[in-house]
Each structure stands twice: as structure tokens, then as C-alpha cells.
Amino acid sequence: MAVWIIEDKCTGCGLCAKTCPYGAIAIEDKLAHVNERCTECGACLAACKFEALASDLEQEPLPDLSGYRGVWVFAEVQDGALAQVSLELLGEGARLAADLGQDLCAVLLGHGVAGLAADLAAFGATRVFLADDPGLVEYSTLAYARVLAELVRAHAPAVLLMGATPLGRDLAPRLSRRLDLGLTADCTGLAIDQETGNLLQTRPAFGGNVMATIVTPRVRPQMATVRPGVMGLPTRRAGTPAVVVRHPVVLEANDGLVRLLARQARTSQAVDLSQARVIVAGGRGCRGAGGFALLAELAQALGGELGGTRVAMEEGWISPERQIGQTGLTVRPELYLACGISGAIQHRAGCLGARYIVAVNRDRRAPIFQVADYAIAGDLFKVVPALMEALKGVD
Numbered sequence: 001m002a003v004w005i006i007e008d009k010c011t012g013c014g015l016c017a018k019t020c021p022y023g024a025i026a027i028e029d030k031l032a033h034v035n036e037r038c039t040e041c042g043a044c045l046a047a048c049k050f051e052a053l054a055s056d057l058e059q060e061p062l063p064d065l066s067g068y069r070g071v072w073v074f075a076e077v078q079d080g081a082l083a084q085v086s087l088e089l090l091g092e093g094a095r096l097a098a099d100l101g102q103d104l105c106a107v108l109l110g111h112g113v114a115g116l117a118a119d120l121a122a123f124g125a126t127r128v129f130l131a132d133d134p135g136l137v138e139y140s141t142l143a144y145a146r147v148l149a150e151l152v153r154a155h156a157p158a159v160l161l162m163g164a165t166p167l168g169r170d171l172a173p174r175l176s177r178r179l180d181l182g183l184t185a186d187c188t189g190l191a192i193d194q195e196t197g198n199l200l201q202t203r204p205a206f207g208g209n210v211m212a213t214i215v216t217p218r219v220r221p222q223m224a225t226v227r228p229g230v231m232g233l234p235t236r237r238a239g240t241p242a243v244v245v246r247h248p249v250v251l252e253a254n255d256g257l258v259r260l261l262a263r264q265a266r267t268s269q270a271v272d273l274s275q276a277r278v279i280v281a282g283g284r285g286c287r288g289a290g291g292f293a294l295l296a297e298l299a300q301a302l303g304g305e306l307g308g309t310r311v312a313m314e315e316g317w318i319s320p321e322r323q324i325g326q327t328g329l330t331v332r333p334e335l336y337l338a339c340g341i342s343g344a345i346q347h348r349a350g351c352l353g354a355r356y357i358v359a360v361n362r363d364r365r366a367p368i369f370q371v372a373d374y375a376i377a378g379d380l381f382k383v384v385p386a387l388m389e390a391l392k393g394v395d
């Protein structure tokens, strides 16, 4: 056990047990006991007023990580172009690199993709690590993990960021396991701790009820994924070309064990809410398909798309690709019109990037009003038709 109790200091006060998020401490006979649920998170150590807890980790000196330098962004290629999330991460990465006083670099894997290095430079990368090989023409878990791991071992970056896309969600955990690193998935905020230089990785935790900031002080690179749309898109600038560092690719037979057999285009009409300028979203307050039909009319009148809460998705009033929030999409429209939505933290996580939030709710204390730029306290079945009526006179 890496966390233990110093018995002659423990008073059995129970503060540590109350603080432990995993229920890993029990008080028996006026003494704290740590059980197998302990994850060594260290929360109890900070809570104990009597210094009656200790851990292995606390006593181990921090390793010298000064040789790890640079903020890397994995440049995901989708249909021959850079994925938008990679560009968003370059914008965020540039800020982190400036705070660290280090370079912003991109890692580009594929075949015939060298031309994309210019795009990466235009979005801030000063150096592009390029692995161009016929074996990388299609994404393959093992081949990509091998090449990326080789690059990380050879060049030792301090930070590695990836998009939380289907590809990123497959590749990032594979790489972190291969290199024995930590990985913080679905971050909503990234910053540099000025004192230690550690990456502060913020994400919702415990069902979205708290925002946790995670640090990885003992290993490098610090790996994090971010969902598309969470960070803003930086402006493209014409500037200095990036230095391209070519990496020789040598794949092994086993790297081809997972192969792409075929691609099948989605047959249903796909919607992409991440690009919508206006979203009219509904929740339980819409009461059913009828309420959503009303919102769809408003969305059409505003040239926007229909979205909704998880409740609306679970009830079958909207399709899953229209769910907004922590387990749905993150959107950044100009206008987000929330109708009959309470504004639970898990929903707000997906819409806070909107330029304007307008909320319609009949409960004046609804949490959505705390984040709304304009609040309409009223019954949506009266407010929405009134809005449509008012729109009739507008071009």
C-alpha cells in the first residue's frame, strides 16, 4: 500500500475518510485504515491536520524532466485535409508553448501528406515531425502507435495533445500504455503551472459534478485529449515555414494486425452541429415530439439547426448526433437558444462556447439563466410562437 497511517499521530477524526473520493478509508477503533480502493491520489494527505498519513510517492524525489521540451500536437488527417480539432489544438498549444518558453510542434503521419506541413506552419507550428510512408496511408492503430512512440522516444516532448476524435480516442490510450504515461481524456481547459511548468489538465469528473485539475508531475510527455469545438479556432497566418523533420518508417508484420477492410458512408442524413451558426435546443420542457416540431420551425426560420439535452435524446425526441453536452457534442454557435432546458452542468459543458445564449424557461431559478446573455422567463409554448411571429417582419 503506497498510502499508510502513522498510528501514533492518528486521532481517528475521520477528516481523511470524508475527503477520500473513493471510499478507501474507514475509521475503526478510533484509527483510520486504508483499503484496496486507494488510488494514491493524495487527497487524504492534504486533508489530515495531524500529518498522520504518509505515502511512498511523497517521499520519492521528483525526477529531472528538464530534457523534455516542446508542445506537440498530433495532426490528424481526415480525407486528405487537417482535422479542425488539430488546428484548434495548435491555437491552444501555441499559448502553452509561449508560457513554457518552448516550441510548438506538430506530428504528421500518413502517405503523401508532406504538403500539409505548410498548413501546420500557418497555424503556428515551428517544427513538423513527418512520417510519410505507404504503410501509413490509412489509419492503423498499431502502425500509428509504433511510429508515434518512436518519435516521442527520439525527441522527448514535454506535452502531447490529441483530438478526442474516434481516431484520437483509439490512438492516445494505446500510446500512453506503450510509453507508460498518464493520459487525461476530454480536457475542457489546459494551462501551465507557472511555478512547476506542469500542464494543468482540467476536465469534468464524478459524473460532471466537479471540475478536476489533473497534473502529471513525474512523467513526460504530459498527454491530453480535447474534444472538437472545445478550443477556439486560431487565425491562419502567412509566415515562416516550419522546419520539417522526416522520420524513417520501418513497420513490422504485427503492425498490420488491425486493418481497415472497408469504408461505409453513413446512409442517414448526417448533421454537423459543430459548424452551425444558430442552434435551437430543447429539453424535457418541450414535453415531446410536438414541442420539438415547434422548435424545428424556429430553427428553420433562423437558418439554424435543432439540438437538445440528453433527456431529449433518451426520450427519442432528437437523434443522438444532436445531443449537446458532456456526453454529446460541444458547440460554438453565434446563437444558442435553449428552450425548456434546466441547464445542468453536463449540458452547459457543451454550449458555453456560444457567443450568445438565450434561454426560455418558466422557472426563474433555472441554472441556465446563470449563463444566459438573455433570459426569457415564460412558457416556451407561448414564447416560441411569439418569437416566430416577430421574425416574420425581419429579413
Ligand SMILES: Cc1cc2nc3c(=O)[nH]c(=O)nc-3n(C[C@H](O)[C@H](O)[C@H](O)COP(=O)(O)OP(=O)(O)OC[C@H]3O[C@@H](n4cnc5c(N)ncnc54)[C@H](O)[C@@H]3O)c2cc1C
Pocket: 207, 208, 282, 283, 284, 285, 286, 308, 309, 310, 311, 312, 323, 324, 325, 326, 327, 328, 329, 339, 340, 341, 342, 343, 344, 345, 346, 347, 350, 360, 361, 362, 363, 366, 378, 379, 380, 381
Ligand atoms: C455523466 C453524465 C453525463 C451527462 N451528459 C449530458 C449531456 O451530454 N447533455 C445533457 O444535456 N445532459 C447530460 N446529462 C444529464 C444532465 O445531468 C441533466 O439531467 C439533463 O441535462 C437535464 O435535461 P433537461 O434540461 O432537458 O431536463 P430537466 O432538468 O428536467 O429540465 C427541464 C426544464 O424545463 C423547464 N420547463 C418545463 N416546462 C416548460 C415550459 N413549458 N416552458 C419553459 N420551460 C419549461 C423546467 O423549468 C426545467 O428547468 C448527463 C448526466 C450525467 C450524470
